[in-house]
Amino acid sequence: MKSDFNLDSQSNNQIVIQTRNLCKTFGEKDTLVKALDDVSLDIKAGEFSAIIGPSGSGKSTLLQMIGGLDVADSGEIILAGNNIADLSSGALTRFRRDHIGFIFQSYNLIPVLSAAENVEYIMLLQGIEKVERKERTFEILKQVGLLGRENRRPGQLSGGQQQRVAVARAMVSKPDIILADEPTANLDSKTGIELLDMMKELNEVHKMTFLFSTHDPKIMDRATRLIQLVDGKLTD
Amino acid sequence: MLLLKLATRNIFRNVSRTVLTVFLISTSLIALVFMDGFATAMASAMSKSATRLFPGDSQIHQRNFLEEYNQTKVIQVPNIIADLQAEELIQSATPRTLSSGTISSSSNMIAAQIIGVHSLFEPTVSKLKLTVIEGDYLSEELSDNTTGNKKTNKHSNKSEILIGQKMAERLEVGLGDRIVISMPQADGKDFVQELFKVTGIFSFKSKQMDSAMVFIHINRAQQMLGLNNNTYHEIAFNFKNNTDATNLELPIFAKYSNRQIIAQSWTQIMPELASILELMTVSIVAIGFLLFILVGLGVVNALFMSIFERTYEFGVCRSIGTSARFIFVQIMAEALMIAMISAVIGCFVGWCLNYYFSIYGIDYGQLEMSGATLSEPIKTQVNLSQFTIYPLQMILLTLLVCIYPAWSAAKIQPAQALRKSL
Numbered sequence: 096m097k098s099d100f101n102l103d104s105q106s107n108n109q110i111v112i113q114t115r116n117l118c119k120t121f122g123e124k125d126t127l128v129k130a131l132d133d134v135s136l137d138i139k140a141g142e143f144s145a146i147i148g149p150s151g152s153g154k155s156t157l158l159q160m161i162g163g164l165d166v167a168d169s170g171e172i173i174l175a176g177n178n179i180a181d182l183s184s185g186a187l188t189r190f191r192r193d194h195i196g197f198i199f200q201s202y203n204l205i206p207v208l209s210a211a212e213n214v215e216y217i218m219l220l221q222g223i224e225k226v227e228r229k230e231r232t233f234e235i236l237k238q239v240g241l242l243g244r245e246n247r248r249p250g251q252l253s254g255g256q257q258q259r260v261a262v263a264r265a266m267v268s269k270p271d272i273i274l275a276d277e278p279t280a281n282l283d284s285k286t287g288i289e290l291l292d293m294m295k296e297l298n299e300v301h302k303m304t305f306l307f308s309t310h311d312p313k314i315m316d317r318a319t320r321l322i323q324l325v326d327g328k329l330t331d
Numbered sequence: 332m333l334l335l336k337l338a339t340r341n342i343f344r345n346v347s348r349t350v351l352t353v354f355l356i357s358t359s360l361i362a363l364v365f366m367d368g369f370a371t372a373m374a375s376a377m378s379k380s381a382t383r384l385f386p387g388d389s390q391i392h393q394r395n396f397l398e399e400y401n402q403t404k405v406i407q408v409p410n411i412i413a414d415l416q417a418e419e420l421i422q423s424a425t426p427r428t429l430s431s432g433t434i435s436s437s438s439n440m441i442a443a444q445i446i447g448v449h450s451l452f453e454p455t456v457s458k459l460k461l462t463v464i465e466g467d468y469l470s471e472e473l474s475d476n477t478t479g480n481k482k483t484n485k486h487s488n489k490s491e492i493l494i495g496q497k498m499a500e501r502l503e504v505g506l507g508d509r510i511v512i513s514m515p516q517a518d519g520k521d522f523v524q525e526l527f528k529v530t531g532i533f534s535f536k537s538k539q540m541d542s543a544m545v546f547i548h549i550n551r552a553q554q555m556l557g558l559n560n561n562t563y564h565e566i567a568f569n570f571k572n573n574t575d576a577t578n579l580e581l582p583i584f585a586k587y588s589n590r591q592i593i594a595q596s597w598t599q600i601m602p603e604l605a606s607i608l609e610l611m612t613v614s615i616v617a618i619g620f621l622l623f624i625l626v627g628l629g630v631v632n633a634l635f636m637s638i639f640e641r642t643y644e645f646g647v648c649r650s651i652g653t654s655a656r657f658i659f660v661q662i663m664a665e666a667l668m669i670a671m672i673s674a675v676i677g678c679f680v681g682w683c684l685n686y687y688f689s690i691y692g693i694d695y696g697q698l699e700m701s702g703a704t705l706s707e708p709i710k711t712q713v714n715l716s717q718f719t720i721y722p723l724q725m726i727l728l729t730l731l732v733c734i735y736p737a738w739s740a741a742k743i744q745p746a747q748a749l750r751k752s753l
C-alpha cells in the first residue's frame with residue numbers, strides 16, 4: 096500500500112514535515128489576505144506539536160497546505176522526503192489516504208455510517224481484508240474507549256465521543272502524520288483535555304507525528320512544542 | 332458494498348426529498364406507459380374501425396384505378412380470390428365492382444356509388460351485413476363468381492339492393508319499394524337503366540356512406556357494366572392480424588402487385604387516416620420528451636440540493652483520502668438507486684392501470700374522426716416494451732442528467748468545502 100512513496104519515518108529525529116518559505120494569499124487587492132507569509136517549519140517524527148495563534152492567523156490554512164488540501168502560492172512542502180507538488184492529484188489523494196490522518200473541529204464523521212463503519216471507511220478504500228479491518232477497528236475503538244458504542248451513528252454520540260471516533264479513524268490506517276485542526280474547539284474543556292490526553296497517549300504508544308492547532312491554553316500545556324502564528328508569520 | 336451501503340443510506344437521509352423525486356420519476360413513467368397503452372389501443376381501434384367497417388385492411392386494384400376511376404381498369408386474374416383466401420396471413424377476401432350512377436325513386440333522384448359485392452364473401456371482410464338495420468341482407472349468390480358458373484334462374488333475387496338510411500329518407504322509399512339505377516357501362520359507350528327492389532336499409536353511422544352508397548349483387552353489377560364474370564374493380568382483404576396490414580414489407584403486397592395490378596395497405600389508400608394516427612404517435616413522443624425534460628430537471632435539482640447540503644461532508648471525505656472518482660460513483664449510485672426504485676413503482680402502477688383499462692376499457696361515447704368511428708370503449712394495450720424500453724429510458728435519462736451534479740460533487744475542493752460550514 097505504502098510502497099509507492101519512499102517514507103521511512105520510523106527512526107526518531109527524522110524530519111517528517113518540512114515547509115520552505117510557504118506563502119498563501121487569498122482575495123485580491125483590497126481584500127487581499129496574507130494567510131501564510133514565508134512559513135518555514137520542520138517537524139520531527141513523533142512530535143506532538145501545537146500551532147497556536149489568534150483567530151485568522153493562518154492555522155487552518157497551514158494545516159490544509161501540509162495535508163495537500165490546497166496549493167501554496169509559493170514555497171515547498173516536503174513530507175518525509177516527498178515534495179507534494181510533484182504528486183498528481185490522484186497520487187496526492189492516495190498519499191493522504193495512506194499517510195495522513197485528518198481530524199477537524201467538528202462533523203468529522205460520515206453521518207450515515209456507524210462509528211465502526213466510519214473507522215473502517217478508509218481501510219475499505221485501501222482494500223484491506225475484512226478480517227483485518229474488523230480486528231483493527233475493534234482494537235482502535237478499544238483504545239479510544241468506545242467499545243459498546245461502535246454501532247451508533249454519529250448523531251447518537253456526544254461531541255467528545257464523535258471526536259474520539261475521528262481520532263480512531265485518523266489513526267486506524269497507521270498514517271505517519273496526524274493533522275488536527277482545533278480538534279477540541281467544540282468540546283467543553285474537560286472533555287477537550289481528555290481527548291488530548293488520549294491523543295498524547297496514542298502518540299507515545301504508536302510514535303505517530305501529531306500536529307494540531309488550538310486556541311485553548313490548557314491544551315497548549317500538553318504539547319511538546321508550540322508553534323506560534325501571527326498574521327501568517329511564525330513567531331517565537 | 333461500501334458504495335451500496337452509502338448510496339442506500341444517503342437516499343433515505345432526506346426521505347421527503349427522495350419520495351418526491353421518486354414520485355416525479357415514477358409518475359412520469361406511469362404517464363408514459365399509460366399513454367402508450369392508450370394510444371396504441373386508440374390507433375388500432377381507429378384503424379380497425381375504419382378499415383374493417385367497409386374498406387378492408389388492404390385492397391387490390393388495377394394500377395391507377397383509384398386515381399382515375401376509369402371503370403375499364405379491371406382486375407382480371409384467374410382464381411385471385413381463392414388464392415388470397417388461401418394465404419396464410421390472410422383472413423378473408425372479397426371482390427367488388429365500383430361505379431357511379433344515379434338512383435331514382437318516384438319522388439327523387441340522387442347520385443350514388445353503386446357497389447357490386449359478393450353476398451357471401453363481403454361479410455367476411457366488411458361489416459356491411461351487420462349494418463343492415465331494416466329488411467334483409469343480400470341473399471346468396473346466384474352464380475359463383477370465383478368459378479364463373481352461371482346459374483341464371485330466379486331473376487327476382489338479382490334485383491336486390493341495399494341502400495343507406497339517409498338515402499332512403501331522401502328518396503322517400505322503404506323496404507320493397509322499387510328504385511331505378513341508371514349508369515353508364517364500364518366502357519362508357521352504353522347507358523343502362525335497371526329496376527331494383529329495396530331489400531335492406533343499412534346504416535354505417537356515417538352520413539356520407541349512408542346517403543351515397545348502394546350495394547347490389549356483384550354479378551348483376553358486372554352484367555350492367557358489361558364486364559366479364561371474373562373481372563372486378565377492387566378486391567378487399569383482411570389480415571388475420573390487422574397490424575400486418577401496415578407492414579408493407581410483407582411479401583403479400585409484392586405477390587399481388589405486378590405491372591397491371593397493385594395491392595395496397597389502408598395506410599396508402601387512406602393516407603389522411605394514416606397521418607392522423609402518425610400524429611398520435613408523434614404527440615406521444617413529444618409528450619414523452621417533455622416529461623423527460625421535466626424529470627431531468629427535477630432529478631438534477633434534487634441531486635444538487637442533496638450535494639450542496641453535503642459539501643462539508645464531501646470535503647472531509649476528500650481530505651481523508653477518498654478519491655474524486657469514488658465520490659462521483661457514489662452520487663451516480665444514489666441516482667441509479669432512485670431511478671430503479673422509481674422504475675419499479677412506475678412499472679407496477681403503470682401495469683395496473685393499463686391492465687385495468689385493458690379489461691374495462693375507456694368509454695369514449697361516439698367519436699367520428701376522419702372516417703373512423705369509435706363506438707366501443709378503448710381497451711388499453713399492455714405490452715412488454717412499455718415495461719422494458721420506457722423504464723430503461725428513464726433510468727438512462729436519470730443517470731445521464733446526474734453526470735453533471737455527480738461531477739460537480741467530485742470536483743469539490745476540500746479546502747473550500749471545509750471552510751463552508753465552519
Ligand SMILES: Nc1ncnc2c1ncn2[C@@H]1O[C@H](COP(=O)(O)OP(=O)(O)OP(=O)(O)O)[C@@H](O)[C@H]1O
Pocket residue numbers: 121122128129130148149150151152153154155156157747750
Ligand atoms: N478561501 C479563502 N478565501 C478568502 N480568505 C481566506 C480563505 N481561506 C482563509 N482565508 C483567510 O485567511 C486567513 C487565515 O485563515 P485561517 O482559517 O487559516 O485562520 P485560522 O488561524 O485557522 O483562524 P481560526 O482560529 O478562526 O480558525 C483569514 O484571514 C481568512 O479570512
Ligand SMILES: [Mg+2]
Pocket residue numbers: 154155156276
Ligand atoms: Mg481555523
